[in-house]
Amino acid sequence: MSEIDTQRRNFLKTSAGAAAVLIAPGFMLFDIAHGKPQGASNKVRWGMLIDTAKCKSGCNDCVTACNRENGLSGGTAATDSQWIRKIELKDISSGREVSLPMMCQHCENPPCVDVCPTNASFKRVDGIVLVDKHRCIGCRYCMMACPYKARSFVHEPLHDQNPDVPRGRGTVESCTLCVHRIDQGGKPACAEACPNNVILFGDLNDADSEIAKKLRSLSSVQIRADLHLNPGVRYQGI
Template identity: 70%
Template sequence: MSDTNEMSNTSEQRRQFLKTSVGAAAVAIAPGMLMFDMAHGKTEAVSGKVRWGMLINTANCEDCDECVKACNKENGLSGGLSPTDSQWIRKVELKDMRTERSLALPMMCQHCAEPPCVDVCPTGASFKRADGIVLVDKHICIGCRYCMMACPYKARSFVHEPLHDQKPDVPRGKGVVESCTMCVQRIDKGLQPACAEACPNKSILFGNLNDPGSEISIKMRTEASTQVRADLGLDTGLRYQGI
């Protein structure tokens, strides 16, 4: 009898021990799992069914640079204007040499379907995501700057100095090339790029060019818009109105 009692006591203790262990393990792993999920955001892969793009109406750009400020804030750029500072988006003032008509517009990476920067990059650090966003892999870029030579839009900047206080969502690094990411960190959370959100005139329309029912597709179908340097045949993801 006493033997049986001892046996059941032991199994009770074992059961208790197992329960406690599982509980402790769960407590230990749970925050990690939670943080892993938080860090990785959405788990499904980017799809080629989507092509992100922007339609920019230049009619109200002349006295405004909210998009530039918003980009600098979102991506942790200094906002410095020296020739060695990074400018992912800039305001360009234009004047027609014949008619003297003037206008202004925001200029950044045009997220080409046939990006010359991706073609020339020796290591494949410059790449185009399935959803059309052109990016630089900061871990593979060797800083040769061939992409900057190849870009027809002067969209890229090289980090000339050590960086401090970077944004955790926006990796950057000294000695590598960078440019507008279309705020990929926001798009992946279902948000709009910072410039589009900040535009007080709602002149930057962001959306899926592959969806015929999206607002951007409908507008592009019904109103005139142009690609910058369309003659190069790069099929840009950004289109402008009013040039």
């Protein structure tokens, strides 16, 4: 036995013995001692209501806030990631102009989740649609399937990502609804940054929430409602 072999052996040796290490009991003991934190709840459905009447053409504050929060470069080349974008619309027949932010619509029936071969695209029980980058193989089928063009593919190796927002080359990504903020009781960076309070964030399932009340009393639309995807992001004024 060489010196280094012995070293490695000692390095990894546990008092329990190397042969029969079972992970599960360790975790169970740990969980009992520690207490399990609460996960996402299926009673909740996170969503947003976007009031396009208040959204200013040319204002890009939501996009800037998103880029800063999630560590995106802010570049707009065809290979750059854009999780949220401002779209300027002009009604072809009447000429009426509207400006609005567009991002992942967090569908109830998301096509990206249906088509993903590895279950990397998934919907959390509280309605947030995410990409599990541990599983994403970068096939880009979800980008083909998304009716809102909400997803971007990371075309280059990345460095110095936000510790709260892991992102990496060769995987697909999109708006996470700032899930890392939501899980701490916060709200998405875009909603927080908007100077005109265009983006109202909340729980669609909670009848007493501001968003649910507004959706009850005002007329709003789902974009591409014809596809019956029931997006969690709703728009007023289009």
